Amino acid sequence: MNHDEPQRELLVRYLDGQVTPAERQRVAELLRTDREAREFLRELAEQSVMAADLERTALAQQQELSPRASQGAENRRAVRARLRPWQWGLAAAVAMALLALAAIQLSISFREPRGSNAFPASKPWILRVSKVTGSSQFFGSGGQLESALNAGAQLRAGDTLETRSCDAWIELELRDGSRMTIAGHSTLRILGSESDATRLNLLRGTLWVSPARRPAAEGLEIQTPVVVIEARSTQFDLQTAAAETLVRVNEGSAHVRRNLDGSVVEVPPGHQVTAALGRQDPLAALPQPKPVDHWVCDLGRVPEVILGRWLPPEGTERARLGAAPLPWPLPDRDPVMLYAAAFSALSSSDHPVLLQTGSKLVFRGRTDRPQTVRFGFSTQKMQGAFAGKFEMDVRPELLGPAGQTWEVRLPLSDFRPLQPQLSFSPDGLELTDVYALTIKEDAGLEVFHVELRPHIPE
Amino acid sequence: MAFGFIGMLSEQEILQSLMKWRTRLSAAAWVVVRDAHAAEDIFQNVALKAMTREVSFETESALMSWAFITARREGIDWLRRHHRETLCLDDDTLNLLEHEWQATPSHDAGAKIEALQDCLASVPESSRRLLKLRYFDGYSCQEVAEQMGSGLNAIYKRISRLHQSLKECIEGKLSRLGEGS
Numbered sequence: 001m002n003h004d005e006p007q008r009e010l011l012v013r014y015l016d017g018q019v020t021p022a023e024r025q026r027v028a029e030l031l032r033t034d035r036e037a038r039e040f041l042r043e044l045a046e047q048s049v050m051a052a053d054l055e056r057t058a059l060a061q062q063q064e065l066s067p068r069a070s071q072g073a074e075n076r077r078a079v080r081a082r083l084r085p086w087q088w089g090l091a092a093a094v095a096m097a098l099l100a101l102a103a104i105q106l107s108i109s110f111r112e113p114r115g116s117n118a119f120p121a122s123k124p125w126i127l128r129v130s131k132v133t134g135s136s137q138f139f140g141s142g143g144q145l146e147s148a149l150n151a152g153a154q155l156r157a158g159d160t161l162e163t164r165s166c167d168a169w170i171e172l173e174l175r176d177g178s179r180m181t182i183a184g185h186s187t188l189r190i191l192g193s194e195s196d197a198t199r200l201n202l203l204r205g206t207l208w209v210s211p212a213r214r215p216a217a218e219g220l221e222i223q224t225p226v227v228v229i230e231a232r233s234t235q236f237d238l239q240t241a242a243a244e245t246l247v248r249v250n251e252g253s254a255h256v257r258r259n260l261d262g263s264v265v266e267v268p269p270g271h272q273v274t275a276a277l278g279r280q281d282p283l284a285a286l287p288q289p290k291p292v293d294h295w296v297c298d299l300g301r302v303p304e305v306i307l308g309r310w311l312p313p314e315g316t317e318r319a320r321l322g323a324a325p326l327p328w329p330l331p332d333r334d335p336v337m338l339y340a341a342a343f344s345a346l347s348s349s350d351h352p353v354l355l356q357t358g359s360k361l362v363f364r365g366r367t368d369r370p371q372t373v374r375f376g377f378s379t380q381k382m383q384g385a386f387a388g389k390f391e392m393d394v395r396p397e398l399l400g401p402a403g404q405t406w407e408v409r410l411p412l413s414d415f416r417p418l419q420p421q422l423s424f425s426p427d428g429l430e431l432t433d434v435y436a437l438t439i440k441e442d443a444g445l446e447v448f449h450v451e452l453r454p455h456i457p458e
Numbered sequence: 459m460a461f462g463f464i465g466m467l468s469e470q471e472i473l474q475s476l477m478k479w480r481t482r483l484s485a486a487a488w489v490v491v492r493d494a495h496a497a498e499d500i501f502q503n504v505a506l507k508a509m510t511r512e513v514s515f516e517t518e519s520a521l522m523s524w525a526f527i528t529a530r531r532e533g534i535d536w537l538r539r540h541h542r543e544t545l546c547l548d549d550d551t552l553n554l555l556e557h558e559w560q561a562t563p564s565h566d567a568g569a570k571i572e573a574l575q576d577c578l579a580s581v582p583e584s585s586r587r588l589l590k591l592r593y594f595d596g597y598s599c600q601e602v603a604e605q606m607g608s609g610l611n612a613i614y615k616r617i618s619r620l621h622q623s624l625k626e627c628i629e630g631k632l633s634r635l636g637e638g639s
Contacts, residue, residue, distance in 0.1 A: 008618040015492055016599040016614070031551045038555055043625045045485035048593040050571045052494030054578070055594040160506070189506065191499065203506065225507070228539070259531070262538055 008040055015044070125154035126193045127172045127180075133389075133418070134168025134184060135328040135338075136161065147335070157192040163205065165326050165338060169378075169386065174198055177212035178220070181386035183378060183432065185306050185342070197221050197230070206346065206432065208237040208386045211252065226275045230255040236267075237380065239346050246346070248272040248288055258283050291354035291382060295431065297343045297450035306433060308341035311446060317405070323437060323445040340437035341447045352382060353431040355412055358455025363436055364407040368444030370396035375410060375436050379429035387429045388422035390415035405448070467515045475518045476505050476525065481570055482559045483529050489555060490533030490546060494593050500532040519560065526556040569635060570628060577627035585620050592617065 007030060013019055014027045030037045129151055138146040141158025149161070149170070161182065163170060168184040175193075182188050186205020193199065197219035209220065211233045222229045224240040227247070234252030238245060247256055249267045257264045258275050267273050267285040275283060299305065299319035311320040323339035345353045355377075363375060376391035392415045399406045412426050423429060431452060438445050467475070476483070480501060487504075488497035504525050508515075515521040530552060537546055547555075578586055584606070591602045603613045 005615075005618060005622075008622060009614045012599070012614050012618045012621075018599065018610075028548060028551065031547070032554070035558075038551075038558060040622070040625070041489065042482075042485065042555060042559060044621045045488045046481050046570070047574060047589075047621055047624055049484040049488050049494050049497050050481060050574045051578075051589045052498070052594045053571060054575055055590055158502075201503070201506075228535070257538075259535055 007034075007037060011037065011041055011044070124193070125156055125175070126190050126198055127155040127174060129153040129155065130171040130173050130179070132168075132170050134163065135165035135326065135335075136163045136168050136170055138162075155190050157190055160187065160189045162187045165328055165340070169389070171386075174212075174218065174220075176218040178218070179210045181208045182206065183208075183386065191223070199223070202238065202240055204241055206237065206239045208380060210235050226259060226277055227273075228257045228259065230257075239344075243278065244274065244276040246272060246274045256283065256285075289351045291352040291430065292349065293354045293356055293359065293452070293454040295345055295349055295353040295452040297345070297348055297434070299343075299448070299450075306342035306344050307435070308447070317448045319448060321447050323442070323447075325442065326437075336440060337442075338437050338439055339442045339445055340435055341445065342433060342435035343447075343450055344433045345431040345452075346433070353452060354382065355379065355426040355429050355431050355452070356454060357413060357425070357427045359412050360409045360453045360455075361412065361434065362407065362409050362449070362451040362453055363447060364405065364449035365436065365445065365447040366405050367396070367399065367402055367438070367446075369441070370399075370402045371438045371441055371443030371445075372396060373399065373436055373438055373443075373445060375408070375415075375434075377415070377426075377434045378432045379423065379426055380432050381423075382428065382430050386422070388417055388419035390417055390426055392416060402443075407449075409453070467518065467521060471518075472508050472515065472521060473505075475521055476508060478566060479522060479525070479564060482564065483525055486526055486556055486559060487529045487533045489552070490530055491536050493596060495596070496536050497533075500529050500536065503532055504528050522560055526560065530556070569632060573628045573631040573635070574624065576631055577624050580627070581620070581623070585616070588613070588616060588620065 010019070010023065010027060010030070014024065019027065031041065129149055131151055132149045136147075136149050138144070138149045138153070138155075139160040139162070140146070141156060155161070155172075161170060163182055163184050163186050165184055170182050172180050172182070174180070175198075182202075183206035186207065187203040188205070188207065189201040189203065191199040191201055199221045201223045203225065207222070209222075209231070211231075219230065219232045220234075222231075222238065224238065224245040225242050226240065226245040229236070229238060229247055231249075231252065231254040234249060234254050236247060236249045236252075236254050238247045240246070247254060247267060249269055249271055251269050253269065254267045255264060256267055256273050256275070260277065263283045265273055265283040265285050270288055271285040272288045273283060273285050299321055305321060307324055307326065308321040309324050311322045314320060321341045321343075323341045326338045326340050327335040328338050361375065361377065365373075367373065372393050372395050374391055374393050376389055378389045379387040381387045390412070392410060394408055394410070396402070399408070415426065417424055417426075434450055436445060436447055483504060484494075484497045484501040487500035488494060491497055491500070507528060508521065508525065515524065534546060546552075578589075588602065588606065591597045591605060592599065597605065599613045599617070600610055603610045606613070608616075
């Protein structure tokens with residue numbers, strides 16, 4: 001079929017949403033059967049995104065030159081004038097591949113010179129950092145990479161945060177006063193703030209949300225690889241991996257929609273919903289299960305391992321997890337290398353794991369060389385928000401000869417709180433993850449067994 | 459955590475491929491959502507997922523198959539969130555478009571955008587304004603017509619002709635670029 005101008009106009013009208021049902025049918029038939037029509041549509045689509053890119057770049061340069069122009073741009077209709085040159089925005093995604101960035105930016109550069117700060121500081125902030133602990137990274141939508149994020153930093157659309165160590169967490173404040181905390185090994189991207197909702201994307205990890213104590217709390221939309229959660233004035237937490245998300249609502253309610261089929265469920269307080277990519281069963285809000293005080297980490301289940309490297313079985317130890325290196329950036333100093341193995345209690349048990357006075361954490365493992373081992377765990381309030389981390393060091397002489405298997409039984413009361421302002425004692429809190437690490441030196445740390453044993457009166 | 463398996467694309471290779479295909483992936487998302495800013499967000503989400511997911515890609519074509527599918531899913535999800543599901547083309551048509559995008563030799567994304575920029579320099583100012591209003595500011599054709607003091611049908615005709623002439627201009631420039639190199 002010869003592709004003529006009326007057909008191209010029909011496609012333009014179709015894309016404008018101005019066609020009758022009969023014309024819609026014609027468009028569908030045309031695109032099914034006419035290669036030239038499809039080629040025109042593909043070209044139109046490419047031109048539209050490229051034209052928007054060019055406008056974005058031009059406006060960014062204009063903003064740098066004239067603050068008044070930037071103010072004018074903000075008043076424009078539409079998202080629309082969000083200035084996020086894509087090549088900078090993608091930097092947020094690059095994570096470890098930053099070395100590639102410069103070369104790639106050059107290969108697809110626009111001809112106008114780009115300022116190093118094309119990303120406009122005039123964009124309103126969406127989240128503000130209240131506190132940072134441990135190893136984290138910030139990938140700015142303007143191309144910035146920061147290893148040392150500081151309290152007070154303001155985060156805008158397109159920025160990405162990543163907590164990298166087991167003992168890391170970041171406390172954040174929203175504009176309406178709501179607070180959220182992301183735990184270690186989490187990646188959070190700020191998508192934007194539109195209408196009256198803040199939109200975030202939790203790609204992996206754990207996040208707690210505590211709403212502002214006032215009626216004007218804004219809406220919050222959090223996307224994960226599996227679901228979208230919409231909530232307002234709701235206290236909830238969620239954990240997600242690439243294929244599974246768990247949402248637990250403790251106060252208020254949340255609207256959870258599964259990406260796969262669009263099915264939705266309203267999660268009332270005290271309930272939770274689990275969605276997994278591989279499961280087709282109906283999305284259902286179920287009462288949160290009762291807590292247990294005994295937990296054995298099943299090292300054979302991958303979701304329970306947050307960090308570490310698998311080693312072949314040896315002797316009676318079928319599951320051996322070796323510590324993996326993890327750089328821990330320090331402000332104004334060279335980073336310190338940690339060698340850590342970490343396990344999730346949240347992912348491994350259908351029941352919350354309750355910490356009690358008198359309970360003990362039991363670790364069985366080995367080090368090749370004499371080295372102090374630091375043991376730690378993270379907590380959250382039972383049906384509540386992040387409640388802090390606890391750690392203790394065990395000197396090598398207490399572990400026995402290097403190369404031999406040791407078992408340590410560590411009373412929870414011996415662990416020191418890293419955030420005593422949150423929780424001075426782990427008693428009554430929920431266990432979220434457990435870790436063991438050596439600092440600076442790779443001592444060949446291996447962990448075979450992790451267990452929480454309740455206090456048993458004699 | 460990414461591992462460097464032999465025969466798998468490295469993070470750098472994944473990133474390079476995504477950059478090379480960036481315009482097409484964004485355009486594929488645009489066909490679904492018809493919003494250039496949302497399409498850009500979707501491309502960035504796809505890139506983010508490609509860099510952080512645990513599954514490796516053996517070849518660029520495997521990566522692109524995954525990326526087009528993911529961009530479409532993200533686009534449909536965006537439509538759902540904005541209650542515009544009815545706008546979406548049927549799966550068969552989207553499959554055809556994506557297949558042709560993958561099967562057609564790809565120019566470097568930067569070269570094509572530079573070609574477009576050159577071509578835009580040679581069209582009247584009113585045509586550049588038309589593109590900006592329609593695709594950057596996101597106005598409907600009726601709103602564009604009102605702003606430009608023109609009739610709706612005339613706007614449809616102008617947009618259609620403008621895209622076609624830009625297509626021919628871009629192809630010419632890319633062709634000369636290919637001969638030159």
